[in-house]
Amino acid sequence: MEALAEANHGHAVAYGDDPWTERAVADFDELFDCDTVTLMVWNGTGANVLGLASALSPGGAVVCTDCAHINVDETGAPERILGSKLIDLPATSGKLSARQLESLRHQIGVVHHVQPRILSITQSTEWGTLYSVAELEALCHAAHDLGLYVHLDGARIANATAALGGTREALRSFTTDIGVDVISFGGTKNGMMYGEAVVFLDRSLASHAGYVRKQITQLPSKVRYISAQFSALLHDDLWIRNASHANQMASLLHSRLVGRSDLSVSAPEVNSTFPTFSPAIEQHQIEALREWSYFYDWDTAGRQVRWMTAWDTQSDDVERLVTGLDHFLS
Ligand SMILES: Cc1ncc(COP(=O)(O)O)c(C=O)c1O
Structure with missing residues (x-):
């Protein structure tokens, strides 16, 4: 700017x-x-x-x-x-x-x-x-x-x-x-x-x-x-610093998602994660989560979504998302 x-x-x-x-x-x-x-x-x-x-x-x-x-x-x-x-x-x-x-x-x-x-x-x-x-x-x-x-x-x-x-x-x-x-x-x-x-x-x-x-x-x-x-x-x-930060935030996001029972996600190589919701999660829960914080579907049939991190993502943003997941997917 x-x-x-x-x-x-x-x-x-x-x-x-x-x-x-x-x-x-x-x-x-x-x-x-x-x-x-x-x-x-x-x-x-x-x-x-x-x-x-x-x-x-x-x-x-x-x-x-x-x-x-x-x-x-x-x-x-x-x-x-x-x-x-x-x-x-x-x-x-x-x-x-x-x-x-x-x-x-x-x-x-x-x-x-x-x-x-x-x-x-x-x-x-x-x-x-x-x-x-x-x-x-x-x-x-x-x-x-x-x-x-x-x-x-x-x-x-x-x-x-x-x-x-x-x-x-x-x-x-x-x-x-x-x-x-x-x-x-x-x-x-x-x-x-x-x-x-x-x-x-x-x-x-x-x-x-x-x-x-x-x-x-x-x-x-x-x-x-x-x-x-x-x-x-x-x-x-x-x-490079902006992009390194985005990549690091994706690693942080992955570390906070891995081990959850409501979704599975593999480790990111750069700044994107592609979580798949487990069959136990109902579509209305996903929609409520999306309503709260918008995201794109990646593979609708496979219930896979794409969550990106950016140059300005903060660790607080990651924690806030985890709080939202706990709330809407519970
Ligand atoms: C791989 C790739 N190429 C090109 C683009 C170009 O996008 P736009 O025309 O929206 O600037 C994008 C945007 O998502 C992209 O992911």
Whole structure:
């Protein structure tokens, strides 16, 4: 908020030609230790569409998991805007394996099939899991071997970085070091008011990205307000500290849930837990709990829900939730 207020003095050139954006792009270059092309956008769906659209060629398709945000939680925006097929492969705990990509080889170069052009992976995943560096390296290698670019949906890239060591080197170990080509870099979920960045590590993919951003309605006239927030977040690695805190709060939440008879939950790898209510709990009790403190269903049939922790979750919030559980599930 201070960064927003600081950027709110006087006038600046619009559409990103301003000192705040110049600084933020330099901050991203420093973060990834390379010369990126970085474009600010309004939201995560837009970031994904921009990253994918820039790397796709006619006849191309995007390979992802069946549970990828681009596949199930963006209301079909990628298909509608890209006009391309998403090839969704079955995920295990939110993840793909390098071996699964082999199943695509037969369609490459065959005129009757869409041409897999991009592998889009999410780190940390929609299931709150983490790819290890070795797993991602193998995936990138397999993708590049098939002639695919690699897009990383990093709506929660900060939580992954925090969990994999909490340093800039950790970030680079699963991005620049292994050949990821373009990243949707999350801001909103990690403390920003709004805004995400598309970071092209392969600059050649960005040759038309500026035009595409405008076409897909993701070019804010006052880009500086997103840029200023990113500089504040990247400064002194606040982004990693925020995400580490969120991850720690998920561990605390898990420790307070484990052993309860009314639900079961496995240990979080980042900042999400996916409790499943026991059959003894009646639906009206779950609804009363939800009425008291809103949460999303994850798998309605399986009575599984998703409880996230955030950069600003406090241990008191966790205790309050436990009190609510005791009250509504008893
Ligand atoms: C993995 C992932 N990608 C992208 C997004 C983008 O979200 P939005 O378009 O709501 O900013 C989200 C939001 O939940 C997400 O979880």
